[in-house]
Amino acid sequence: MSLERAVRAKIASKRDLAMDKEAQTWVENILEWKFPAGQEYEEVLKDGQVLCKLMNKLAPGSIPKINESGGQFKMMENINNFQKAIKDYGVADVDVFQTVDLWEKKDIATVTNTLFALGRQTYKHPEWTGPNLGPKPADECKRDFTEEQLKAGQTVIGLQAGQNKGATQAGQNIGAGRKILLGK
Template sequence: MPRVGTAGRREPHLEADVKEWIEAVTGEKWPAGADYAAVLKDGVVLCNLINKLAPGSIKKINTTGTSFKMMENINNFQRAMLAYGCTDVDAFQTADLFEGKDIAAVTNSIFALGRQTYLHAEWKGPWLGPKPAEANVREFDDETIAAGKTVIGLQAGTNQGASQAGQNIGAGRKIILGK
């Protein structure tokens, strides 16, 4: 998972990873020298990205119009991202991107989307971020469960060698010197 320190702290290397991944997925080149947040701000790139991952997720992408239309693109992307399997916690707020309030949150959301692609067998790559852990469900029979109840776990420690020898329970030590 990408490491982002304090809220709003942008990390250029993570943004570079996102740019590279978006280019690889969409097949469209990132505008040379363009600011990361400025390219994403209208939501068009994000809508194209989710439509490549899950075709038909966003029916209409607004390429021109008012600020309201551009924010609509961002909202559509967020809904499609949730439909793709990301959680509410992974989604950034529209203002984080459109008003530039927390671009790091946008980057984290795109990483969450990139991790989600591992869970879609129809997607053959490229991926972004580490592969999520898979469930490792184990089934035990009653005999094994009963045997486990008789064992003291290692985290509980041991009582071997324990004694109260040398403990003075709050009383001061008296040192008597010989004459």
């Protein structure tokens, strides 16, 4: 098996078809439009048009121009515009797929994960009343401590501090192996 094939097989094994289907259903519900029958999930998303329309539903006007024709650079521009718009919407950089992951179908699992990150972000936008995707993110749990409580915490030695009772470096050969010389 060639290295490229092995890499593709490993990436494909990360893919969860149930998550793909859940993301597809979410997109279809928001756009009130069904993916064409017989066409694969990644093929429908590949040119970025559906993604841009999705983003414009979530945040109207966030992508003013969607390229519907043109060469591959125009279609990849759609994907880039989607990526910029979701970052502006609040999706973290680490949750955004690379353009080639979708365009060249290198890692569709990351594309789905990006859609889930976008779906979670909708919870933080009260203006969005449509369906959400994925679990609701936890709210901040802010705590206020008094000065007295903070000072009391300074006297406690944490368990991470540990102890070194009986610890020595005996038996450690750092970097050098043991040399045994036999005399004649």
